[in-house]
Amino acid sequence: MSTMQKTDILIIGAGPSGSSAAALLKQKGYDVTIIEKQHFPRFSIGESLLxxxxxxxxEAGLLDTVRDHVEECGFQFKNGAAFLKGKKRSFYDFTKKFSEGPGTTWQVRRASFDHILAQQAEKMGSDIRFGHEVLAVNVEPEQPILTVKTEQGETYQIQAKFLLDASGFGRILPKHLDLESPSDFPVRRAVFTHIEDGILDDPEFDREKIxxxxxxxDPRAWYWxxxxxxxRASFGVVAEEDFFEKYGFDGSSDYDVAALQRRILADDEALSHVLRNAKFDTPVRTLVGYSANVKHLAQRNYALLGNAGEFLDPVFSSGVTIALKSSSMVVPLVDQYIKGENIDWMEQYEKPLRAGIQVFRAYVEAWYTGEFQNVVFSNxxxxxxxxxxxxLLAGYAWDQTNPIYKNAKKRLSTIAEYCREDQ
Known part of the structure; x- marks a missing residue:
């Protein structure tokens, strides 16, 4: 093992939270090293940005990079969300939202999106080490240390003034530091793929909305x-395990999940009509038990970003928003910490970040109980x-001026009751 390497900030993972954190830290003049196990571009879900x-x-200086690649990467302009249930249809126009800020964004292939963010982070001076795997984590010293293995089998140690975990579903620090905490969400499975959607000149379908x-x-199950x-389009179905079992799914790795997805689609007449000309030409993937939580999001010399800390559910596409928000919040605190200031990580990072996550959680929970579905389809x-x-659907879950922010669960329940009475 070679001599200990040094850097200012170590980041595990080069996805959106890692690349944005790196860009923000480079703006402040820090040396940044990112350890990334995979090579980009690589497939990922979470394709509908908010x-x-x-x-x-x-803020991170990455927006122009995305704009420059919109046409090349086939990013789709997005201005809202549409909902379908049988003969019921509804939509929300994000440009007519309560909160200040942008009302439009894009729907993106994450392989391309994540890649261009990482490339820009590199151009800004970050050292991204693709194909490097974290073997061990030591946060006991004042400056944390990672033991890393290259694809060639060589190992080395690298030490930093601060460590950020942006490893997403890899959840490196939660696993190495025993931070895992069970999610109180039911175990759900997502079955998903990319398709040629074949939707041409359909007046009832708006490509500018998810x-x-x-x-x-079964209203517990839904499709994106x-x-x-x-x-082309990303297409998936999400439900609890017993839903898939009714279709004969046994959870085995050799089960034909493509046929499973097609059978589930065929059981929904309205969506089958939308996708009547679709071509299912890409392997189908499945992900189960993705909801996760941790005992804490930060300590004196490390912090968790995005999905590495908590992932709720894909239903309202909050994952990338939470990831980028966490980077935006953590970098000024890391800067203050390195300059010798005392940081109360619970009060200054975890509580404010979780406040918005709890708002997202309120309407994710209300979606599955049916309350939010009543709201969505109310006339x-x-x-x-x-x-x-x-x-909220546009991602402004931290807007304290929005009346629905405070006591979100109770307010959503009240709105749902009102909508039920009028249906």
Missing amino acids: PQCMVFLE LITVHEK LIPFADG HQENNVRSMIAS
Whole structure:
């Protein structure tokens, strides 16, 4: 093992939270090293960005990079969310939201999106080491140490003044430091793929919105359809395990999940009509038990970003927003810490970050209980209520001026009751 290497900031993972944190830290003049196990571009879900993301991308100096690649990468302009359940249709226009800030964004292939962010972080001076795997973590010294293995089998140690975990579903620090905490969400499975959607001149389909469809026979299950600008789309279905078992799914690795997905689609007449000309030409993947939590998000010399800390559910596409928000919040605190200031990580980072996550959680939970579905498909929503909900769906979950921010769960329940009475 070679002599100990040194850097100012170590980041595990080069996804959106890692690349944005690196860009922000380079703005402040720090040496940044990112350890990334995979090589980019690589497949990832979470393809429907929320407008709140635009604020954080611009802050990190990454927004122009995304704009420059919109046409090349087939990123689809997005201005809202549409909902479908049988004959019921609804949509929210994010430009008519309550909160200040951008009302539009893009739907992106994450392989391309994450790659261009990482490339820009490199151009800004970050050292990204692709194909390097974290073997061990030591946060006992004042400056944490990682033991890393290269693809050639060589190992080395690297030490930093601060450590950020942006490893997403890899959850490196939670696993190495025993930070895992069970999620109180039911175990759900996502079955997903990319398709040629074949949707041409359909007046009832808006490519500028993500389409969320509630399964007609079981409202606990739902489908996402995220169109890209080149006639392709991301398509997936999410439900609890017993839902898939009714279709004969046994959870084995050799099960034909492509046939499973097609059978589930065929059981929904409305969505089947939307995708009547689709070509399913890409391998189908599945992910189960993805909801996760941790005992804490930060300590004196390390912090968790995005999905490495907590992942809720894909239903409202909050993952990338939470990832970018966490980077935006943590970097000024890291800067202060390195300059010798005392940081109360619970009060200054964890509580404010979780405050917005709890707002997201309130309407994710309400979606699965059916309360939020009642709101979405109600024909009697007042415009001010629609604008408040549009803000949440657009990612502005940290906007304390939005009346729905405070006691979000109770307020959503009240709105749902009102909508039920008028249906």
